[in-house]
Amino acid sequence: MSGPGVITAVRGAVLDIRFPAGDLPAIGHVLHVHDGDAPEIVAEVQSHLDREHVRAIALMPTGGLRRGAEAIATGAPVMVPVGDAVLGRLLDATGRIGDKGAALPDDVPRAPILQAAPALADQTAATDVFETGIKVIDLLTPLAHGGKAAMFGGAGVGKTVLVMELIQAMVSGYQGISVFAGIGERSREGHELLLDMRNSGVLERTVLVFGQMNEPPGARWRVPMTALAVAEHFRDQRGRNVLLLMDNVFRFVQAGMEVSGLLGRLPSRVGYQPTLASEVAALQERIASVGGAAVTAIEAVYVPADDFTDPAVTAIAGHMDSLVVLSRSMAAEGMYPAIDPIASSSTLLDPLIVGETHARTAEEVRRTIEHYRELQDVISLLGLEELGAEDRRLAERARRLQRFLTQPFKVTEAFTGTPGRSVRLADTIAGCRAILDGKCDDWPEDALYMIGDLEEGRQRMEARHRDERRGDAAA
Numbered sequence: 231m232s233g234p235g236v237i238t239a240v241r242g243a244v245l246d247i248r249f250p251a252g253d254l255p256a257i258g259h260v261l262h263v264h265d266g267d268a269p270e271i272v273a274e275v276q277s278h279l280d281r282e283h284v285r286a287i288a289l290m291p292t293g294g295l296r297r298g299a300e301a302i303a304t305g306a307p308v309m310v311p312v313g314d315a316v317l318g319r320l321l322d323a324t325g326r327i328g329d330k331g332a333a334l335p336d337d338v339p340r341a342p343i344l345q346a347a348p349a350l351a352d353q354t355a356a357t358d359v360f361e362t363g364i365k366v367i368d369l370l371t372p373l374a375h376g377g378k379a380a381m382f383g384g385a386g387v388g389k390t391v392l393v394m395e396l397i398q399a400m401v402s403g404y405q406g407i408s409v410f411a412g413i414g415e416r417s418r419e420g421h422e423l424l425l426d427m428r429n430s431g432v433l434e435r436t437v438l439v440f441g442q443m444n445e446p447p448g449a450r451w452r453v454p455m456t457a458l459a460v461a462e463h464f465r466d467q468r469g470r471n472v473l474l475l476m477d478n479v480f481r482f483v484q485a486g487m488e489v490s491g492l493l494g495r496l497p498s499r500v501g502y503q504p505t506l507a508s509e510v511a512a513l514q515e516r517i518a519s520v521g522g523a524a525v526t527a528i529e530a531v532y533v534p535a536d537d538f539t540d541p542a543v544t545a546i547a548g549h550m551d552s553l554v555v556l557s558r559s560m561a562a563e564g565m566y567p568a569i570d571p572i573a574s575s576s577t578l579l580d581p582l583i584v585g586e587t588h589a590r591t592a593e594e595v596r597r598t599i600e601h602y603r604e605l606q607d608v609i610s611l612l613g614l615e616e617l618g619a620e621d622r623r624l625a626e627r628a629r630r631l632q633r634f635l636t637q638p639f640k641v642t643e644a645f646t647g648t649p650g651r652s653v654r655l656a657d658t659i660a661g662c663r664a665i666l667d668g669k670c671d672d673w674p675e676d677a678l679y680m681i682g683d684l685e686e687g688r689q690r691m692e693a694r695h696r697d698e699r700r701g702d703a704a705a
């Protein structure tokens with residue numbers, strides 16, 4: 231532990247601190263800065279400038295901080311409260327309570343936010359399917375229990391709605407602990423989530439950690455690490471399964487880019503930090519299953535300017551087991567959830583894991599929709615009628631499959647007016663099989679739009695026939 235340091239420069243979130251020569255705190259260690267009666271500021275050492283000076287990034291606003299203030303190094307990384315005491319609570323990146331509730335007990339266990347990933351030999355592979363009740367996900371991009379899944383999409387295509395629906399679907403039926411990390415998004419969304427969780431009774435098994443867009447870059451950059459420290463404690467000390475939800479991981483990369491710029495480092499490709507790949511890996515590799523306890527991660531990833539070749543997007547995608555890609559054109563057509571059946575994928579979609587029927591059905595659904603897309607140019611020029619009989623049949627089935635894979639969500643009930651549906655995987659597969667096998671060829675397309683299982687479509691169709699007959703009789 232070093233003796234107290236003295237702040238020699240403050241430039242926004244960047245602090246330079248002088249320590250006695252030969253007694254510098256290590257990189258990644260925390261500094262507690264005190265300036266008179268002002269509240270304590272927590273900062274993290276980022277570089278050693280010379281034998282006496284370190285440069286640190288503050289994880290809190292530094293407004294009003296003066297040169298000459300004292301910085302105390304504790305000889306450890308930022309330590310945040312973990313364990314049962316934080317269940318049902320909202321924390322910030324430095325572990326302070328953000329929900330106006332009671333203070334935490336003094337003896338609450340604490341864990342460092344920076345830790346190494348578990349050794350590869352200790353990790354267990356993720357091959358059990360985590361059913362979500364969302365048709366298109368369960369069929370085409372199954373999520374792994376203990377795996378990592380990312381929802382990729384540009385602005386406003388439905389990432390947050392999808393993550394919220396997954397929270398609804400998974401947390402309520404889940405026996406483990408859930409940890410939600412809100413990274414760099416609107417702070418309103420965080421408070422809405424807290425209220426929703428409290429009302430649905432899942433809050434007591436959940437920990438919320440927020441570093442939203444109104445907070446300094448250091449906080450947004452460290453908040454996923456804080457969430458991980460909480461998740462790792464439940465996994466390693468308590469042997470509990472943990473569901474880790476992160477919205478939005480792109481904001482973590484962006485905050486890292488801001489920090490890198492503030493520290494005066496030269497940018498790399500597309501202006502990103504030169505350490506992009508290692509920063510993403512340091513986060514993603516800690517999300518692992520060890521000794522029978524699994525951490526399952528669901529991450530929303532913003533895709534800047536809908537460019538899927540963006541270096542941040544590709545760096546994150548490389549770590550995922552399931553890639554859920556949201557499509558702007560599907561969102562524009564109202565085909566929600568706007569999950570692109572062709573671009574999305576999952577390593578679980580293998581006959582040895584999900585079984586022969588599931589894998590074959592998924593493959594046929596994909597092939598049919600892909601073939602329809604290839605025909606799209608011809609159709610828009612000449613119309614569906616000009617296709618050959620075989621192509622036309624395929625195109626009609628593809629359109630029915632696309633509609634069957636839409637689904638009303640529970641979280642959108644309030645503004646769509648349609649109650650949410652959850653569909654069992656077996657019913658999803660049976661529905662797609664029926665469409666592929668031509669059993670719904672004479673159904674009107676809109677009977678399949680925004681329904682749960684196929685039975686609901688049948689009821690909708692029969693109700694419509696009844697109405698028509700009644701109308702005919704009245705006429």
Ligand SMILES: Nc1ncnc2c1ncn2[C@@H]1O[C@H](COP(=O)(O)OP(=O)(O)OP(=O)(O)O)[C@@H](O)[C@H]1O
Nearest residue numbers: 383384385386387388389390391392566567639642
């Ligand atoms: N499943 C859905 N059903 C109906 N409407 C939806 C659905 N998903 C998204 N929407 C519509 O799209 C809008 C944007 O969704 P959302 O906020 O999830 O997008 P986002 O990708 O998270 O956006 P941002 O990048 O701005 O955070 C919603 O407000 C809603 O109107």
